[in-house]
Amino acid sequence: MLGLGIIGWIVIGGLAGWIASKFMGTDGQQGIVLNIVVGVIGGLLGGFLLRLFGVDVKGGGMIFSFLTCLGGAVILLFIVGKVTGRRTS
DSSP: OGGGHHHHHHHHHHHHHHHHHHHHTOGGGOOHHHHHHHHHHHHHHHHHHHHHTTOOOTTSHHHHHHHHHHHHHHHHHHHHHHHHTOOOO
16 A cells, blocks of 8 residues: 555545445544544554455555555444444444
């Protein structure tokens, strides 16, 4: 995902964060900036977890990067929901 550049991070992160927030039922609580932040942090989290399992995340392409961000964002929102005690769907 590092090869996408800052604009790629923002666009893919924003989309992934928005879709993850819809999936987890937190969309009403988040704005566009928080969706981008959740998606970008989710991408970092997803990439870290995939590397732990031996998956090469650098050569995955844009769709793989999006799915990594989406999966990481869902995991992030789930963890935040558990820590804060909020119901996530």
